[in-house]
Amino acid sequence: MSDSSRHVLVHADDVTKTFSTPAGDVQAVRGVTLSVRRGETVGVVGESGSGKSTLARLIMGLQPCTSGRVLFDDQDLSTVKGGDLRRLRRRMQMVFQNPFGSLLPHYSAVANVIEPLRLHGIGSKSSRRARAIELLDTVGVSEHFADLYPTQFSGGQQQRIAIARTLALEPELLVCDEPTSSLDVSIQAQILALLAELQQRLGLSCVFISHNLAVVQRLADRVAVMSHGKVVEEGPTAQIFDAPQDPYTQQLLSAVLPVTA
Numbered sequence: 001m002s003d004s005s006r007h008v009l010v011h012a013d014d015v016t017k018t019f020s021t022p023a024g025d026v027q028a029v030r031g032v033t034l035s036v037r038r039g040e041t042v043g044v045v046g047e048s049g050s051g052k053s054t055l056a057r058l059i060m061g062l063q064p065c066t067s068g069r070v071l072f073d074d075q076d077l078s079t080v081k082g083g084d085l086r087r088l089r090r091r092m093q094m095v096f097q098n099p100f101g102s103l104l105p106h107y108s109a110v111a112n113v114i115e116p117l118r119l120h121g122i123g124s125k126s127s128r129r130a131r132a133i134e135l136l137d138t139v140g141v142s143e144h145f146a147d148l149y150p151t152q153f154s155g156g157q158q159q160r161i162a163i164a165r166t167l168a169l170e171p172e173l174l175v176c177d178e179p180t181s182s183l184d185v186s187i188q189a190q191i192l193a194l195l196a197e198l199q200q201r202l203g204l205s206c207v208f209i210s211h212n213l214a215v216v217q218r219l220a221d222r223v224a225v226m227s228h229g230k231v232v233e234e235g236p237t238a239q240i241f242d243a244p245q246d247p248y249t250q251q252l253l254s255a256v257l258p259v260t261a
């Protein structure tokens with residue numbers, strides 16, 4: 001099956017987002033169209049304030065679009081309600097920059113992973129604990145530490161627990177917004193390797209937002225380059241990195257890549 005014939009899981013269709021602020025309207029996202037196919041990782045890069053996080057929230061349905069629509073598995077997020085919306089949301093999860101913020105501080109590591117299972121009525125009390133222990137093991141957190149609290153772990157370990165928590169509901173889409181930028185460089189590499197391995201093993205689709213172009217080059221199948229709320233260039237990773245067409249992409253890449261003869 002060719003890449004282009006893989007089923008599109010999520011499709012942002014000409015989406016815009018305008019925030020009203022006391023200083024006037026801010027057009028954070030301006031007419032973005034972007035698809036993510038099943039099993040594919042799409043990297044989103046661009047300078048600070050270019051609209052990457054806002055686009056991520058629109059794709060997740062965490063904020064409504066000002067115009068345009070987001071289709072998840074052909075369903076328009078803005079028209080799905082109630083139980084159907086809950087079921088749909090289960091299929092998409094987000095990994096944030098700050099792992100501590102996405103964990104419940106008064107719950108142990110294992111309780112943090114159990115919680116989404118409990119909320120969605122998955123399994124029995126004992127099977128949920130066993131499943132949570134298994135998930136923690138998957139991300140490299142030993143059962144031995146499962147009953148410790150988030151503050152007792154390092155930032156990298158907290159991000160692992162946060163990832164185990166997002167995997168508990170077996171999502172089809174993972175949206176990662178700068179998932180390693182708050183971590184030490186050596187830990188960043190471990191978390192990225194883990195994400196890449198999980199994505200391959202579980203066949204997850206992934207939107208991967210990062211300032212780190214080298215990381216995006218390694219992880220993404222396709223890359224979208226954002227500037228001032230728009231996608232200025234999009235294509236297969238090798239094409240974007242080897243032969244960028246848009247002047248903004250060229251400038252972004254030249255800032256990090258050594259100039260070769």
Ligand SMILES: Nc1ncnc2c1ncn2[C@@H]1O[C@H](COP(=O)(O)OP(=O)(O)OP(=O)(O)O)[C@@H](O)[C@H]1O
Nearest residue numbers: 019021026027028047048049050051052053054055
């Ligand atoms: N809730 C909000 N209210 C008002 N303006 C906002 C809001 N959220 C984002 N913005 C503005 O929208 C624009 C895009 O922000 P966004 O966070 O999406 O960019 P980004 O590319 O993710 O930036 P960074 O890389 O720094 O996280 C910025 O000008 C930002 O100030």
